[in-house]
Amino acid sequence: MARVNIENAEVTSVMNTGKGFRCQNIFKKRDGGEIVEKWVIWSDSPVNVGDVVNVDGLFSKKDEVFTNKEGEEIKYTALHVNNPNVSKSQMGPVLAQKGEAAIREQWPALNVNTEAPF
Helix, strand or coil, rough: EEEECCCCEEEEEEECCCCEEEEEEEEECCCCCCCEEEEECCCCCCCCCEEEEEEEEEEEEEEEEECCCCCCCEEEEEEEEEEEEEEEEECHHHHHHHHHHHHHHHHCCCCCCCCCCC
């Protein structure tokens, strides 16, 4: 099974059972658009919405289907991480939300590339 390493992802929701959470990363494309990478993390680690975390664990995917309010069938692939190691990011929520602008304000000489690698 493949391992995945997710850095500086913002927690967007916590499961009611307390056995997992959802998080996401946002990458900028060359054309100025954004790509949102969403993950489901299966963990007992205590996190709160808005926390910025680093996650290392086993990658899996699940093809899911649901019907929206308009009656359309929506198909997508959910990305999951099992048996994860979760740690709070050193970046923190403020820098993660402000992204490159906040980093450049603190370290103007730092070369930061927030462009998606694809």
